[in-house]
Amino acid sequence: MSAETPVCQLLERQDADYRGWWWVAPPRDGWLEAGQGTAISADLTVREAWQARGRPAASPFEALPRGGETPGEGTPPGAVLFWPKSHALGEWWLLWLCATLSPGTPLQLVGENQGGIKRVLKALAALGLGCRKLDSARRCSLFETRLDRVALAPEAAWTRFEADLGSERLTLASHPGVFGHAKLDDGTRLLLGELGAALPEGRGEGRGDILDMGCGDGILAAWLARRGARVTAVDVNAFAVEAASRSLAANGLVGEALESDVYSALPGRRFDAIVSNPPFHQERAIDYGPAARLISEAPDHLNPGGRLLVVANAFLPYPDLLERAFGGFEILADDRRFRVYVASA
Known part of the structure; x- marks a missing residue:
């Protein structure tokens, strides 16, 4: 199955092994739902769509799968954050990921250009996290960083x-x-x-x-x-x-x-x-x-x-x-x- 949304079409063409990764705040997309990894979403309809296919999915307010396709398999090897239209919400997800996953975990950030994805550069810099651009296509951009502990806690939002x-x-x-x-x-x-x-x-x-x-x-x-x-x-x-x-x-x-x-x-x-x-x-x-x-x-x-x-x-x-x-x-x-x-x- 091919990706349906522009952000997923950009990810689909990456030479990356996403097995066991977390897909954070993902859109509805059949390519994602039929693929690898775990959905972390505050949207109940997204989680239910993944679970209907036998895929792991969790809310940030519940016990979280730690990697692989089932809970208890260790820390996920990486995560992809789909940048939301609310920049403040995207910043919360960044803080939550820094507090939840191990320092050094790879994080990719993807979003539509008109949705504000390029603003993540300032958000990452404010947290002291480096960043590099991986790709752009379909009026979307993909960036990469590595998580680390930061001074702000998610509760601050x-x-x-x-x-x-x-x-x-x-x-x-x-x-x-x-x-x-x-x-x-x-x-x-x-x-x-x-x-x-x-x-x-x-x-x-x-x-x-x-x-x-x-x-x-x-x-x-x-x-x-x-x-x-x-x-x-x-x-x-x-x-x-x-x-x-x-x-x-x-x-x-x-x-x-x-x-x-x-x-x-x-x-x-x-x-x-x-x-x-x-x-x-x-x-x-x-x-x-x-x-x-x-x-x-x-x-x-x-x-x-x-x-x-x-x-x-x-x-x-x-x-x-x-x-x-x-x-x-x-x-x-x-x-x-x-x-x-x-x-x-």
Whole structure:
């Protein structure tokens, strides 16, 4: 199988033995998934694609394979880091690799030129790591260095900020690459203004069982938990799940946070409400897939009378999706940039 993405096509033509290497933050590419080595990714869908082929894959927040094709075979002989569009996230991966792998381990860094791969030269220099260019093609570049211990720890990338909600404040954990990084999104703010009046009263005390889908830094989950809801926060991104967990803890709140590709981790579970500011980008491309699944499958995960509340950019085609899934919906707020929709099961 030939490589499908430009970055993998550049790697495919290298005269290198990648057996046992780690592929860090890789894209979806059949050539990678059918090849050698181990995927290290915060994206649940990437890891599941590798595991479906019987390939090893792990999150940076779990026990890691140490080389070869199975855990426990020693330190991997090298790693390839696919530079993300978020430069700060790429820097975190560098710090994590320096802290995780043995000094002297070869590291290749690959990415699209318009995605900022050439900025890795300054990032490596700031850490005291040398670098040489190996190749360039398909508007991509490939660099090589060797890992070493550095003064900064990966934990330094985690920060906190105070979200000012007018009548209250929430302390939120923040990490590069997580939606809402270090700021309160305007769409989320609009949704929060409607939640109090729009949520159905749950069974028992508080607001019942509520699902925060695509939780990001966990602001919706924390806001709901503070009001007595039994909150489950899910995201496909392991950084977001960790951020939501930290945000709940920072405010002395209790809730469940777990990785899920939309509803994949929630078979058979139902909620009194589902709230979401769903993503519609995959890297630079528009991707309605997750939001479409969120809406179309929501009736199967709502208790009778339960509600789905979604905020979205006004131009997105969610009305048709809501009409098909629920037979009707209301617009609770519209500031010309964002709309808050509600639909009842």
